[in-house]
Amino acid sequence: AQKVTQAQTEISVVEKEDVTLDCVYETRDTTYYLFWYKQPPSGELVFLIRRNSFDEQNEISGRYSWNFQKSTSSFNFTITASQVVDSAVYFCALLSIQGAQKLVFGQGTRLTINP
Amino acid sequence: DTAVSQTPKYLVTQMGNDKSIKCEQNLGHDTMYWYKQDSKKFLKIMFSYNNKELIINETVPNRFSPKSPDKAHLNLHINSLELGDSAVYFCASSYQDIGYEQYFGPGTRLTVT
Numbered sequence: 032a033q034k035v036t037q038a039q040t041e042i043s044v045v046e047k048e049d050v051t052l053d054c055v056y057e058t059r060d061t062t063y064y065l066f067w068y069k070q071p072p073s074g075e076l077v078f079l080i081r082r083n084s085f086d087e088q089n090e091i092s093g094r095y096s097w098n099f100q101k102s103t104s105s106f107n108f109t110i111t112a113s114q115v116v117d118s119a120v121y122f123c124a125l126l127s128i129q130g131a132q133k134l135v136f137g138q139g140t141r142l143t144i145n146p
Numbered sequence: 147d148t149a150v151s152q153t154p155k156y157l158v159t160q161m162g163n164d165k166s167i168k169c170e171q172n173l174g175h176d177t178m179y180w181y182k183q184d185s186k187k188f189l190k191i192m193f194s195y196n197n198k199e200l201i202i203n204e205t206v207p208n209r210f211s212p213k214s215p216d217k218a219h220l221n222l223h224i225n226s227l228e229l230g231d232s233a234v235y236f237c238a239s240s241y242q243d244i245g246y247e248q249y250f251g252p253g254t255r256l257t258v259t
Contacts, residue, residue, distance in 0.1 A: 064245040069189075074251035076236060083245060120187055132177070132244055133202055137190040 033058045036124050037137035044095045044113055045145050052108045052140045054123030060084075063127035065099065066134070071119040082106065114146045149173050150251035154236050158257045159212055167222045167229050167254045169237030175199070175249075176242035178210060178220035179202050183234040183253070227258045 034057040044050050054067065067079040080090060082099050086145045090097045110117050121135040150171045159165050171178060180192040194202035200217040209225045220237060237251040238244075 066247060068250075070193065074234065074255075075252045076238075077248045078249060081245070081247045126245065131189055132194065133191050133204075134179075134248055139187045139189075141187075 033060075033063075033125050033127055033133075033135045035123050035127075035135055035137035037121075037123055037140050039114055039140045041141045041143070043143040043145060047112050049109060049111050050142065050144075052110075052115050052121050052142065054106045054108065054137060056104050056106065056123070056125045057141060058127045058129075059136045060127035060129050063125060066096065066124040066126070067106075067108050068122045068124060068136075070122065070139070076122075079108075097144075110142075113142075114131070115146055116145050117144060118144045150237055150239055150249050152235075152251040152254050153209060154253050154254060155252060155256075160258065161227055161229060163226060163227050164223070164225045165256070166224070167235055167237075167256075169220045169222070169247070169251055171218055171237075171239040171251075173239055175239035176217055176239050177237040178214065178217070178218065179240075180222050181238060181250075183236060183237040185191060185233070189236070193220075193222075196225055224256075227256075229258050232256055232258045 036055045046144045058085045065082045073123045083124045098107045120139045122139045125135045151166050179194040183189045191205045192215045193212045198214045211223045214220045232252045234255050236253045238247040238248040240246045
């Protein structure tokens with residue numbers, strides 16, 4: 032079975048702090064894909080990143096960075112120098128071949144950046 | 147240009163009614179999906195279609211019936227609405243090859259009274 036756990040339900044930090052959102056996944060597949068999505072207060076779901084199971088390179092995009100570690104089945108997301116506009120619910124998701132292309136989402140982490 | 151669009155954005159209706167939500171994508175994707183997001187923000191897939199063919203059908207009451215007239219459209223029809231159907235419904239699309247990211251529509255907030 033495929034499962035994604037985001038243990039942090041809510042995080043609140045002050046602007047300019049760095050913050051890491053944790054994501055732990057479970058799958059028996061050797062080929063799978065991991066995603067992060069952002070859901071701002073306006074409600075839409077915005078795609079942030081995709082990673083496949085064969086590529087463990089960390090990725091940086093501006094203030095965003097992702098750390099993928101197969102050894103711990105984790106795909107964590109760090110925001111550096113957070114801004115109020117980063118306030119949103121962030122979802123980690125897993126898609127595996129045996130999962131019939133069903134995107135399985137974690138419970139989401141509500142991130143609040145206070146000015 | 148809107149990539150994945152849904153109408154309506156808000157839908158308020160009474161129990162027992164039948165309603166439809168429409169979805170269209172202009173990304174040239176082959177696969178479309180319906181997801182349900184409950185009040186706790188939990189997102190779960192309901193259906194997926196690939197080139198008008200049903201691929202995924204989760205354990206959803208048969209009051210919910212998706213219809214795909216062509217690969218750019220996937221509509222969701224709900225019969226005999228119940229209070230528990232109140233949620234935000236998201237349409238999404240992607241290329242058919244496994245692993246491609248899914249792009250989501252803006253969501254339809256359904257409230258059943």
